[in-house]
Amino acid sequence: MAGDRHLRPAQEADPVWRLWQGLPPEWRGPVIGPGIADWDKYTENDDRRVNLVGLPEVMIAELAWMAHWQAMDGTRSSVLATNQLANIVRRAMRENRPFPSSIRQMDWQTAFALQGWFYATRWGRLAPPDARARLRVIFRFARLALIARCHDGPCWELDDWNPRCDPRIPLTDREPLGNYGCSPGHITTEWLRPAVKWCLGTQLEAGTLRWTTVSQQRLKCLRRFDNWLTAAFTDPAEALGDPAAAAGQAAAFRRWVSDPRNRMTRESDSRHFDKRIHPRQLNDDLRAVAELFAFAAADPAQTQAVLGPGPWDRVTDTHAAAWLRQVTRIPHQRELNDEHYVDDHALTQIPAALPLLALPRDQQMPITRGDRSEVLAHGFDDPQAMRMILLQVLTGRRSSEIRTCRFDCLSAVPGATVDAAENEQIARFHYAQSKIDIAPDNILVDREVVAVIEEQQQWVRESFPGITPSHLFLQRTGNRQGDKPYPSGTYTFMLREFSKVVQITDSKGRPVSLSHTHRFRHTKLTRLAELGLPVHVLMRYAGHATPSMTMHYIAARQEHAEQAFLATTKLKADGTRIVFSHDDHDSLHLFNRADRFLPHGWCLLPPLQTCDKGNACLTCSVFVTDASHQPALERQLSETQALIDRADATFQERHGHPMPEDNVWLLQRRAEHHALTRLLDTIRAKPGRAVQGAGCGTTLTGPVPVALDLDHHRRIRP
Template sequence: MRAEQPVPAVADAATVPAARAPERKRREKRDPRLSVASLFSEEKARRLWDSLPEEHRQDHFDSTNMPTDYLQAFSTRTTDKKRGWFTQSLSLRGLQEPMLWELAWCVHQQVADGYAVNTTRMGELRRGLVLAVEHGSQAARAAKSLTALTHEEWGREVRGALMRMNASVNAYLPAWVENGVKHLQDCLAHAYHDGDWWRLNVWNPAPDRRVPQREHEPHGRAVANFSQLTSDWLREAAKWWLSAQLSTERYVWSSVKSRLDHLKWFQWYIDQAGCAVPQLVESPGQLRPWPRGFVDSLNSHTVMTGPNKGGKLAKNSRRGPLVTIEAFYRWMYDNSAEAASVLGDARWTRLGLQHTVLFRLEDKPRLTNQLPDDMVLEEEVVSKITAGSGLLAAPKHEGGLDDRQAFHALMLLVRTGRRMNEVLMMDFDPLLPLVTTGTRQNSEPDGFVARLVYQQTKITGGDPPTIPVDQEIVDIICRQQEWACEFLAAQGAPAGTKPRYLFLQTKNNRLGKRPYASATFHSRLGALTEKLAITDSVGRPVKISRTHTFRHTRATDLINAGVPIHVVMRYLGHVTPAMTMHYAKTLAVTAEREFLRYKKVTADGRTTEVNPSDLYDLLHLDQRADRVLPNGWCMLPPRQVCSKGNTCLTCDKFVTDASHRDELQHQLSETEALIARRQTQFTARHGEPMGEDNIWLAGRLAETRALTKVLVALDQVSVHEDGQLRAVCGAGTAGRPEPPSTPPQQEPTA
């Protein structure tokens, strides 16, 4: 959690002002240790130029030489008065060749990645650079590359040139040049870097394609910045360790980000305690107090921002850094000889076995994953969400959010129970035919009609990530496909362009290569939560942005419907049954709570002497599935066989509660109607009705008397006591309701 991450190691956690946080975020993608100028050479710049297709190696682009893929990517148009039609143009003239080559390569990369090129901004950037190299300082006039000066220096050179010329131009020109050069230098830094990709302090997968990533990475555009690890030995070793884990697919990109955050805690303590060597202390005998001090610092740390402000770190937030640091040191110990060679630091060979177990078992809090009791949404709540979800797609002038994509994604989340990124990162065409025999699917219009392929980004292995879906889900996907095609056409994508994803990022995504951002989706659902203001049955606000509640609800519904665990496990994409039972726990708690809501009565209308909690345990521990009756439960021991037949209502082993009242009332009505019919038939045949000594009539009358007693007893039982749900205790236990002062009147025996 962001609020529980340490501040940069260069300052005390308690004194860093909150206002500096946005500044750190802006610097996150920069590598202050990487000198771009030192990487440049004319040979490398020429290599970039030669890598472009021949039609893209131009110093200007207009209607006469515009490549087809550039035609729609150039977003600003100028009027061609001679021809009377609109065309795009971009000039790179006036710059020395290496700088022109760099600009042409960066423009090509931007177009190839599906970004739109603002030709007005790019033209102003070129204009500012020309002013700087023609009228700037000696350093600017001698510059051959965009990397010759920092982006701040380029901005100053443009301001100086304008002052010398006393020119009246766009007041934003220096700022545009500064920001534009900054972005271009980020791209060129990775293009010019010939060494191992992991030696850079900033790992940015967007411009640096060497960073290993999965084909579908939810956090693929996030940046890992190692600059905050200010101890050289820790920073270089951490980069080598994490690159090895990433390259061997032991860690995914999001794992690298979390492990780096853990190591920032380590750096935070190093700055406090003082440490200049990888082995932490000079002699093995001094090691034990060092990690113990780190544990104490974590335990006593006060959170400075966020919802837990002023409190202590959560158990999982304290456990994570300890586990990561031990894993890091174990790996460095196992590879200490290679570390000394690769990192050029022989001190890593001084690690000992004591470094592989830095923390005691009791130092690491037990991993907790205690879910709140509102993870499963009530049926009425789900109905309200689906009924109000249309606001996501409604136009803003009608009070909506004007986001059809968010509306379609929410509908899929509710109906399928997939994780958020499994929906947002689905392929554009995620449907497969459902393999069936005969025409069974055609005869059941409400049944499954296809299989949905989703992106399994959390768990590797297991069955292929597909689930069967019905026609309603297919229709939602078709509507989203239509929207995606309309979006690409509006962005000017070439005809026939097929987007990579079904849900698309709407900014700088001309070719549909980037999926809808999860942060944007959370923001939309948060706004929908405020507009709908839904509460559950106990008045708690329902946060629609907690998308995992839809997964818990779907899983619980499947288990509650009697779907076998292994089928639910496959549907949820789990590898082990234990993961699926994590969702079943909610159902078990709900089932027990419902069982204990009602007092249990026997066939003669008396409250059962067995404690309801004990009764619930007995029924489940003995696995008495054959003892569950349509109108109650049978308490006959599991190894005994019932020889009474259908006489549960006159058996002292029968128990029921108010949850079966409708069934019992229906059974009473049916029995009374049956007695009346049989009496009519008996009288017509024998000339007189059956007497009460008739064995059949005596049995039925006994049933009706038992049903009447049970219903009267249930009507007298209150479900709520003192506003709480309580079970009735058995004989000899505390809390048992006292007997009435006057015993109830017993019906006369027939």
């Protein structure tokens, strides 16, 4: 290109020229846009061009590479933001305003100040918020990607880590490439920062720690240690001094991090001030510091070679042992409670309110809050969040396992059949198991879960046409290739704001925050346990490696304990026990819940409930029968028809006209006759199957409405 002649060749020492040389010729600038096929797909500003004319050579190469990286990343090249930054630099050059010589040296604070100067000197006003936000976009991911590609040393030497921007950061097969990163460069203590980078980076590369653990837990623990050093010492290096003082310092640190106000690593953590700090969190903080000390003390020669002379020369195994001794033992026997259990009262409110999440923001719908008050609320325009939380309720999966599962997450189950009459549909759901490597990553699901997943797949096809999506739930913006999952922060924010509006409460009037989605995992596993599933089956369904972890999720509900006792202790009116034979036991527990014999079938009403229908069993939804009662049913059908004929003849003889069809007695007999007819038709069609609900099983031909079965967990076995 003619505009390339003033740029330096790729053999220069600056690695940015190597990146520039690897760009397609049409992307090298200084004007980017002409000659690029499908330019409108890569840019967010239609036919606008990126104009880098007049900028320093290094900046032209950097901004050209950043624009191309944004396009290949699946976002769109920030044309307006790049051009505005170019205008700011050109004006600074004309007016001799100092500015960094490259984008890599220009952090966000410097760019923020330059933008403010630009607006003040050119237009005499402050920079508007949208201009600030637009410029910040290119300093988030594109600049980090540029810095990572130009860094020839280990990836852990950088101040900001993000797998999306730096492919050298190792990820396991079960860890999706998300938008989140971490910044060890935020550690303020000069001698601590490189040690944390080296320790965590080495363990990450060796596979001792996973990226999820490093970015979301371990680095936060060490940042709290950094904050404590600054707050507790005039000279933070005293923490690596006398080994005899290490035990007292560790105890002081434990007391300090026990205060929720001292645990902040970002502003959003302030909402957790009123929460109790679990001993396990304190142990994590202490263990992270102890492991850092042990890592540095394991090889003093290498520590000095990597970190240079400094406070780390004094650290010993004694320091690590003293800190590790402050880790307290947490009893394995947890308190039996239902703290994390979501009861039926709350679950009945959730499906009724969930459509509000999918409703467009310019529309409203009435909702009933937990306190029975009715309000008119605006929609949240997020159908994906609605389906994600519904899948968590139905399956008991972790939020990450739903949010990052792949698009084609359903597969057929060999040997499974679909019963059209019962509308049963069994499929295998492959979720995104990223926590335990040896744990399974799939479960069997029913038609309700399949219906929700298929509805989401259809939404993705309509919202992202012409692409092959990687995930079932997608980031809605900056995701042209469909390879970025729904952000975890957005999901939490949506559910937190949704909870504020709908105000779900349980049967005791306590608020149920929907953003704490792990409660639904506790609830699902508790209900499966109450059905009598063996521990190894529960462990397989939960995706746990040990049965003790599975039992941690089971809530000891007083209601279920009483039901289980009454189900196993049958008493007569005089208080004596009822003795059943083995056959009686099997008959009484048809489908694990029947306890009433009828002449023509069984009643499935639970033992603790009473019936107010009299003898209207034929039209009752909990009535069940089978082919063994076919003669009795056929006899009852003929007798019912004969009874109708006799009554009609008597009525006509007395009144001179046939009995009206709306006669109350006749309506009931007609209903019984119709129910008997359907029962017998079903029995003849399927002689080996029990028929429930007066033979009213039908095949749904339209969309399947998802309704939570709030009674299923009460079907207990003695």
